[in-house]
Amino acid sequence: MSTTSKGEKTRDHILKTTRKILVAKGFHNTSISAVIEGTGVKKGNLYYHFTSKEDLGLAVLEDAKDEFFSFLTKTLVGRDPVEKIINSCKAIFAEQEKNNFVGGCLFGNTALEMTDSNERFSEVIQEVFSRWTGLLTEHLDEARNTGLLPSSTQPRLLAKTVVATLEGAIMMSRVSKNKNDLTDFLAAITGLLGR
Amino acid sequence: MSTTSKGEKTRDHILKTTRKILVAKGFHNTSISAVIEGTGVKKGNLYYHFTSKEDLGLAVLEDAKDEFFSFLTKTLVGRDPVEKIINSCKAIFAEQEKNNFVGGCLFGNTALEMTDSNERFSEVIQEVFSRWTGLLTEHLDEARNTGLLPSSTQPRLLAKTVVATLEGAIMMSRVSKNKNDLTDFLAAITGLLGR
Numbered sequence: 001m002s003t004t005s006k007g008e009k010t011r012d013h014i015l016k017t018t019r020k021i022l023v024a025k026g027f028h029n030t031s032i033s034a035v036i037e038g039t040g041v042k043k044g045n046l047y048y049h050f051t052s053k054e055d056l057g058l059a060v061l062e063d064a065k066d067e068f069f070s071f072l073t074k075t076l077v078g079r080d081p082v083e084k085i086i087n088s089c090k091a092i093f094a095e096q097e098k099n100n101f102v103g104g105c106l107f108g109n110t111a112l113e114m115t116d117s118n119e120r121f122s123e124v125i126q127e128v129f130s131r132w133t134g135l136l137t138e139h140l141d142e143a144r145n146t147g148l149l150p151s152s153t154q155p156r157l158l159a160k161t162v163v164a165t166l167e168g169a170i171m172m173s174r175v176s177k178n179k180n181d182l183t184d185f186l187a188a189i190t191g192l193l194g195r
Numbered sequence: 196m197s198t199t200s201k202g203e204k205t206r207d208h209i210l211k212t213t214r215k216i217l218v219a220k221g222f223h224n225t226s227i228s229a230v231i232e233g234t235g236v237k238k239g240n241l242y243y244h245f246t247s248k249e250d251l252g253l254a255v256l257e258d259a260k261d262e263f264f265s266f267l268t269k270t271l272v273g274r275d276p277v278e279k280i281i282n283s284c285k286a287i288f289a290e291q292e293k294n295n296f297v298g299g300c301l302f303g304n305t306a307l308e309m310t311d312s313n314e315r316f317s318e319v320i321q322e323v324f325s326r327w328t329g330l331l332t333e334h335l336d337e338a339r340n341t342g343l344l345p346s347s348t349q350p351r352l353l354a355k356t357v358v359a360t361l362e363g364a365i366m367m368s369r370v371s372k373n374k375n376d377l378t379d380f381l382a383a384i385t386g387l388l389g390r
Contacts (some may be wrong), residue, residue, distance in 0.1 A: 031326040115370045161383040164363025
């Protein structure tokens with residue numbers, strides 16, 4: 001028996017297509033009719049899976065969150081914890097370049113658009129930032145404890161700085177559309193980590 | 196003879212009020228009727244000063260840009276160039292706290308909302324980021340040349356990192372609404388600058 005039913009496939013198709021629309025247009029500018037047109041799913045079927053636009057938006061964020069943490073796990077690879085972080089940042093910047101600097105970070109975009117007005121969206125995004133920071137903190141803890149970083153290193157502070165720099169870098173390179181910016185920011189992060 | 200005519204006062208009143216609306220709602224969600232309601236200016240008068248919503252949005256960005264660079268000049272003060280940068284970052288975070296973490300950075304918000312779709316908006320924001328980075332680079336150049344920073348310091352790279360960290364920090368603290376985050380990010384930037 002397959003665990004992916006037709007209903008689940010439809011739900012996933014709606015989530016992935018809506019994510020693309022949300023990245024391009026933001027939550028407020030995405031209408032339910034644009035989702036219906038983009039997905040080709042009938043209105044009744046859409047509302048069978050998601051009771052409201054807010055519900056759909058939250059499900060898209062949750063789905064993107066799960067995918068992002070799989071991506072982080074896959075990209076945090078290397079010979080030591082510092083190299084793992086640098087490789088993961090490289091992979092994030094490579095995604096940004098692959099997308100021609102368009103769209104940027106769904107979580108960052110939604111943070112700026114929704115966080116003041118919608119607590120449920122805010123909670124998911126806060127979870128993304130804090131789990132991401134937590135993951136990097138674990139790696140930096142290990143790096144400090146094994147002497148790869150000086151004993152004065154503050155792993156949580158450094159992890160937050162790396163995440164903030166990445167978010168700022170994605171924002172700034174979206175504006176400049178300049179590949180050199182990403183190269184610079186990667187060099188900056190590499191420097192932060194003492195390499 | 197006063198150089199501030201009644202027309203200029205009205206124009207400025209429209210700019211400042213629209214800026215508040217744009218920070219709260221973004222460009223796409225701000226209707227001309229909301230601007231008319233918020234400013235109390237008649238439609239004809241509004242269109243006398245700004246020919247379109249895009250025109251108004253651009254003028255708001257230009258006005259905010261001028262104000263931001265005055266703010267930077269006023270806050271880049273201290274005994275030496277490194278202290279100047281730290282004090283300016285402190286002042287930026289103090290603004291963020293004063294606004295209860297609501298609204299964030301108009302340039303950052305507009306970057307994420309508009310940069311992929313509107314080249315004119317994108318140009319103004321790119322100018323903000325590059326002039327800001329340029330100003331910090333000059334200070335860091337001076338710091339390196341006077342031995343306040345190691346000779347291996349790359350002023351432009353470090354300046355970009357500071358700006359990216361600030362933008363990321365404003366984004367992340369808007370989500371967390373937690374004052375400790377700003378304290379952490381200020382410590383991180385202070386650390387970046389070797390203090």
